[in-house]
Amino acid sequence: MKKLKLLVASALTASMLVGCGSNQLEGKTYTYSAELDIKNLDSSDADDGMSFSAMHACIDGLMGVDEEGNIVPAIAEEHTVSEDGLTHTFKLRDAQWSNGDEVTANDFVYAWQRIIKNSGNYAYMLGSDGAKVKGADELMAKQAELGEGEELTQDDLNTLQAVAVDDKTFQVTLTSPVSYFEELMTFPCYYPINQEFCEEKGAEYAKSAENVLSNGAFIMETWEPGRQATFSKNENYWNADAVNLDNLVLNLVQEPEVAATAFDNGETQFALINSELVDKYKDSESYKSIKEGYLFYLQLNFGNSDLQNLNLRKALSYAINREDFVNNVLKDGSTAATGFVPSGLSTSPSGTDFRSDAGSYTSYDLEQAQQYLDAAKEELGKDTISLRLLYGTDESPMDQLATYLQDAFSQLDGLEIEMVATTKQDRIYTKQANQDFDIACTRWGPDYGDPTTYLNLCISDNANNYGKWSNTEYDSIMDQVAVEADVNARWQLMIDAEKIMMDDLCYIPVFEKGSSTLQDTSVTGLVQKPVGVPYTFNYVDIAE
Structure with a gap:
């Protein structure tokens, strides 16, 4: 599997002010301005890129990345795989938590059991939609059947085939081989948790700086939600010699204009900017466009009888001028989506990109869109079709997308759109x-570099299939993908699966997200990856 790699650079002075009006920190200090907040640093619960980057700053998993973004051992000093590809054995290096406890195999056992017991958002990644750990699917099914006040017993949880052979040996048994298993182990839902510390903190675990333990490059010192988090170098980190920074500062929920001004004033060394600022900075040496990896798309509710009509779904898709939106509205390096699996995610056994092999399923044709809508109205017996368009105002550029779609859909005669603005959390966890x-x-960001990280979203019983699209042929093909050992046959099955869901337009892909950033040029080593943890700060260094 080809790993997506991008090494980006930024810069800072050796000693600097931490945000506007903050106290000065001693030593090499890197300040990163983020548009989003940190949800928490609980690997059993967090599900967003900002939390992942903050979490990775202070917690190492079994595997990590090097300066080039390649997958390398982290807490696992040695990894062996059985001949049949089903048993993975990790020998752990000597590493410590920031309270002095040794990192043990039980820390991984406890964390993996806990995410299932708590029905964490990424619990499914242990089952057939991810690592395929033996016993995971059965545990999650049993968890779903429990009544109010009931919970899985420890005996239940011990059926998960992720076990501590001894303090330094963690062994995982799978239901079928997973070629990208090492890459999965870099993802936060597989990170370890110190059981005694976690249970002592209870509901407050990982929700504040004093309630987080580190076994990684940095220790969280302060965290003011919605404003700032600060970290100091962990001198007891197993790979401390590779860490050049003394301090890491994350400025949170920064408006692009505020972040750009802070960058100009030397108060931050990395700033995400929006399309309104691109023309101002695009000729600057500090301006860089990067590929984020997110696919922005429309999820359709098949509980709405109108949206069960394929011609209506086609009308919506054909009405969107994706090229105009990315080139003239966003202007940040985003590209028009041509399918549900983004370009650059993974390559075939022969080295071709999935999108090249799978082809294109999107196009803009307003006249054709109107014809599809007219056909839908006739089939539904309606003169006008009314639909609600839900979006979060706190997840840029979702508001720009929603406004553009409102205008695009308004070009169709007989279609009325009601805008429903809310927050990201309410959009996902309440309304959807x-x-x-x-x-x-x-939107969806890839958890690992394989097409299934997107294709699994369309399986009938996938937890993120909020629109409840269901197709037995699709489910059957994805069942085959899950067990197919022949890499070429598996590749073709995934192409076939995407064709089914795109022909039926269960989701409507719009664009692949790029980002416009301002990065000082005298700092190297910030690793940005469109897959998994967005940013790794471990290797950032400052030119003296």
């Missing part, structure tokens, strides 16, 4: 989770 939407503007 309860099917209280018609069309939802949403």
Whole structure:
């Protein structure tokens, strides 16, 4: 599997002010301005890129990345795989938590059991949609059947075939081989948790700086939600010699204009900017466009009888001028989506990109869109079709997308759109989770570099299939993908699966997200990856 790698650079002075009006920190200090907040640093619960980057700053998993973004051992000093590809054995290096406890195999056992017991958002990644750990699917099915007040017993949890052979040996048994298993182990839902510390903190675990333990490059010192988090170098980190920074500062929930001004004033060394600022900075040496990896798409609620009509779904897709949106509205390096699996995610056994092999399923044709809508109205017996468009105002550029779509859909005669603005959390966990939407503007970032990280979203019983699209042929093909050992046959099955869901337009892909950034040029070593943890700060260094 080809790993997506991008090494980006930024810069800072050796000693600097931490944000506007903050106290000065001693030593090499790197300040990163983020548009989003940290949800928490609980690997069993966090599900967003900002939390992942903050979490990775202070917690190492079994595997990590090097300066070039390659997958390398982290807490696992040695990894062996059985001949049949089903048993993975990790020998752990000597590493410590920041309270002095040794990192042991039980820390991984406890964390993996806990995410299932707590029905964490990424619990499914242990099952057939991810690592395929033996016993995971059965545990999650049993968890779903429990009544109020009931929970899985420890005996239940011990059926998960992720076990501590001894303090330094962690062994995982799979139901079928997973070629990208090492890459999965870099993802936060597989990170370890110190059981005694976690249970002592209870509900407050990982929700504040004093309630987080580190076994990684940095220790969280302060965390003011919605404003700033600060970290200091962990001198007891197993790979401390590779860490050049003394301090890491994350400025949170920064508006692009504020972040750009801070960058100009030397108060931050990395700033995400929006399309309104691109023309101002695009000729600057500090301006860089990067590929984020997110696919922005429309999720359709098949509980709405109108949206069950394929011609209506085609009308919506054909009405979107994706090229105009990315080139003239976003202007940040984003590209028009041509399918549900983004370009650059993974390559075939022969080295070709999935999108090249799978082809294109999107196009803009307003006249054709109107014809599809007219056909839908006739089939539905309606003169006008009314739909609600749900989006979060706190997840840029979702508001720009929603506004553009409102205008695009208004070009169709007989289609009325009601805009429903809310927050990201309410959009996902309240409205979408309860099917209280018609069309939802949403996005997905790849958890690992394989097409299944997207294709699994369309499986009937996938937890993120809020629109409840269901297709038995699709499910059957994805079942085959899950067990197919022949890499070429598996590749073709994934192409076939995407064709089914795109022909039926269960989701409507819009664009692949790029980002415009300002990065000082005298700092190297910030690793940015469109897959998994977005940013790794371990190797950032400052030119003296």
